[in-house]
Amino acid sequence: MQLELRHLQAVCQIAEAGSLGRAARRLGVSQPSLSAQLRRIERVTGGDLFVRSRYGTELTPLGRFVLARARRVLSEMDALGTRTRSVAADAPLRLGCILLVLVDGLLEQTDISLSGREITVELEHSVTALARMLGAGRYDAIVYGEVNGHEVPLPEGAMVRTLIPEEPFSIRISAQHPLATREFIDLADLADESWMALVEDDDGGPEALVEACARTGFVPALRHRITDRKMQYALIARGRAVALSQPTAPEADGTVMRPLLGAPLSGRIRLAWNRSAIPPQQAELLYRAAACAYLANVDNNAFHRAWWDAHPELHPPCEPERLPPSDA
Numbered sequence: 001m002q003l004e005l006r007h008l009q010a011v012c013q014i015a016e017a018g019s020l021g022r023a024a025r026r027l028g029v030s031q032p033s034l035s036a037q038l039r040r041i042e043r044v045t046g047g048d049l050f051v052r053s054r055y056g057t058e059l060t061p062l063g064r065f066v067l068a069r070a071r072r073v074l075s076e077m078d079a080l081g082t083r084t085r086s087v088a089a090d091a092p093l094r095l096g097c098i099l100l101v102l103v104d105g106l107l108e109q110t111d112i113s114l115s116g117r118e119i120t121v122e123l124e125h126s127v128t129a130l131a132r133m134l135g136a137g138r139y140d141a142i143v144y145g146e147v148n149g150h151e152v153p154l155p156e157g158a159m160v161r162t163l164i165p166e167e168p169f170s171i172r173i174s175a176q177h178p179l180a181t182r183e184f185i186d187l188a189d190l191a192d193e194s195w196m197a198l199v200e201d202d203d204g205g206p207e208a209l210v211e212a213c214a215r216t217g218f219v220p221a222l223r224h225r226i227t228d229r230k231m232q233y234a235l236i237a238r239g240r241a242v243a244l245s246q247p248t249a250p251e252a253d254g255t256v257m258r259p260l261l262g263a264p265l266s267g268r269i270r271l272a273w274n275r276s277a278i279p280p281q282q283a284e285l286l287y288r289a290a291a292c293a294y295l296a297n298v299d300n301n302a303f304h305r306a307w308w309d310a311h312p313e314l315h316p317p318c319e320p321e322r323l324p325p326s327d328a
Helices: 006-019 020-027 031-045 063-089 103-113 127-136 205-215 227-237 281-295 302-309
Strands: 050-053 055-061 093-097 118-124 141-147 157-166 168-173 194-196 221-224 243-245 255-259 266-274
Touching: 006 020, 006 031, 006 055, 006 127, 020 031, 050 205, 055 063, 093 103, 093 127, 093 157, 093 281, 103 118, 103 281, 118 127, 127 141, 127 157, 141 205, 141 255, 141 281, 157 205, 168 227, 194 227, 194 243, 243 302
Parallel strands: 093 118, 093 141, 194 221
Antiparallel strands: 050 055, 141 266, 157 266, 168 243, 168 255
């Protein structure tokens, strides 16, 4: 076997994630599959690249040597992808996103404000993967979230703007739940519930949830990890789980949304783009389109509309502008 780029990416992901389990989720493969791949890589490199400890995985001296060169090779390939992308000026604008509520209306908004340029939208379940793909030139721009002040590292050459500086997470529970009639729900009252694990595990969300629950005296039982919204909602409606949710999320049969008392968890939404692939004016139009897609969902829940109206300092501009004919 010869080493390929995907093998170098796997080594980098394991090193950055600090464990095989987290790296496997970010790469979208099973942990046994990644473990088997790592063993094949280590046979080629001639020794162990990582040792396991109770804290996760740690690099060996050989591992540090391979990691440094893997990063150099991947950086050169990223630069090649970015350069070729900038030459192809008429190529579609490729937008990568995590599963945010605004994604549902984003394509419609970009069709309105960025008329004249084809746009594709793809979903990922890892913020780290989005950032890496932005650097590699697979995406020209990404829309992603960060929880409780967590900051996602971005590749060199990326520009970033915050769309929504703050939105307090709410909770989705069964409409038959004893707490469903309350205006606000205290996090401490959810200590005995089964929780829906967050889809993204690298945006600061899991750590923020565990820390918030710890402050109220319990450890959340994260028993379900489901990426399909309809399956999530069905499980919650049956009283089998509760879940954190963006306050702009739509209603779902058999469930209700309630704000958390004291807003112990909040997120922000950001847009990043490759400045060599998207000129400043189109970046501004993309930003406004994403902002409009978010604002279209503010009225999904009355409690969020009230909170939003009370915080005008957080409001982004939302007036899509068309490109002048000369730039179309």
